Amino acid sequence: MRKYIASYTLMLASLSLLTACMRDYDTHMPATDSKDQPLQVSNIKVENQAGKAVLTYTVPNDPNLLYVKASYTLSTGKQAEVKASYHSNTLVVDGFADTLEHEISVYSVSRSEVASAPVTVKIRPLEAPIWKVFKSINVLAAFGGYNMTASNETRADLSILVLKKNAFNEYETDINMSVYTNTDIIESKIRGLDTLDYTFGFLVTDKWGNTTDTLYQTFKPLYETEFPPASFATFNLPGDAPQVTNGAALQYIWDGQLGWPWTSFTNQVPGGSGPHTITFDMGTTGKVSRVWIRPYPEGSRYYYLTTMKRFEIYGSTAPSLSGELDASWILLGSYTVVKPSGLPYGTDNTEDQTTAAAGFNWEADLLAPKVRYMRIRCLENFAGGTAQSINELKVYGDPR
Known part of the structure; x- marks a missing residue:
């Protein structure tokens, strides 16, 4: 008996499902088989825009209306068509490459896919x-x-x-x-x-x-090579942030060695809360094209602690010994380090690590003059302070 009850229940469920599917199918069928043309749209207004035009119109009060379409010929000679539901009163005719007059044919289309007679309107697109x-x-x-x-x-x-x-x-x-x-x-x-x-x-x-x-x-591309790091030397000026005293030093940023202690760290506390600046002499005067900087990783985290997030690079041939960023210094560029993954602070994924480990190339202003001395000014690090750290640095351009 239980077997028959289960079979009967299954049959009822199947019939219900079939009925629901038929109802769903019915809603997607034309509401009528009428071959009568629907009423036309009216009061068409044109707003010419760049390479296109926006058409607004009054939708006809016709229960048999399904959508409105516009047909037109593009500047290339190709035919184009756009459609809008009967719930909308706007069509955008797009894809023109000239500012000539074009004729647009607007049709109302019924649920039986019968189109009305066209209403023609002329447009004149603005420059594409x-x-x-x-x-x-x-x-x-x-x-x-x-x-x-x-x-x-x-x-x-x-x-x-x-x-x-x-x-x-x-x-x-x-x-x-x-x-x-x-x-x-x-x-x-x-x-x-x-x-x-x-x-x-x-x-x-x-x-x-x-x-x-x-x-x-x-x-003709400009000549580019690396400025010889063997000629680099520290050039500490008044106002430059002091280095930490537990092994790191400024000259380590061009020594070609990675990791601790061959890196540069400025000391946040005695260095003050303002932007931290370091200065060095390249020993060669030339036009700088870019500065390559590899941040120091704290374990596997590069976008962390004193890694620079926003900073500036300046150049000079004869810097003022006062330490001021006066007219003797030229701004080569302002830069922002963006973490590829966008993950929260303290979390680096493989893409972040690979990108930072390869170093970042920061391009200098092409119109900047030749320089010999460089200053790097950290405005904000990833921890929110202004102390800076650099693991390795290279300068490229034309030192001739």
Whole structure:
């Protein structure tokens, strides 16, 4: 008897499930098989924007309406279509690369997929994002390569393609040098090039296949090598923070050795609560391209205690012996160390450790003059103080 009751219960459950599925299926079926055209939208208003236009309209009071769509032809000649639910009264027609007049056809569509007669409206898009970005491209020769910057104010999804000559002397896209982004400030720094004359092409394209003209730029990368650390020497000035007295010393940051005690630590208490500064003489005058700094690890934690989080680097050829950061010093750059993982203070994962162990390259201002003396000023360490520690440091540029 229990066997029959169980079978009967299972049958009822199956029937209930089937009924529920049928109800769900019904809700996704057209509400009607009517072939009548739905009512048209009305009162269409146009707001022209960069590379697109926003259409607002009055939705018809038609129970058979399912959605509204706009059909149009892009600047490339391709056909495009966008849809909006009957709950909305807005459509965005996007993907134009010119500022010419374009005709948009707007349709109401019924639950039986029957479209109304079109309502046509004309738009005239403003300058497309790709052209604004293209006009803002700036390429400067840098040490071992070039720096390319551009502005993308509307944060459009686009690509800056970089063209270079292949073995057949024809320009083709280099995907490794090209930039794919939707950020507002675009920066690309290419390194590893010889000090030869190069010509690259730069053009901007978007997801609709629109493409700008090509900007061809010829430049010669600047020569870069390491400043010889054997020429480095301490150059303590008034106001510089004292080093800790249990083994660490400033000169250890260029000795090529890792770990304790071959590192530099400034002493927080006698060094005061203000920014901690260290100064050294490179023994050679030259143009600095970048400063490589490897932080000191406390065990396996690099983003910890006196590791610098925010700091500045200055250079000089004839520093004031007063120790003041006066006009005799040139700011080479302001920097912030970002922990890749974003994990809480005191916790480093493998990515954090690998990144810090490889050291950070901090680029100097390309327009800065030649210098001989360097100052590093710690504004904030990872513990929230201003004492600083550096395990190893290298300076690169042109010391000729």
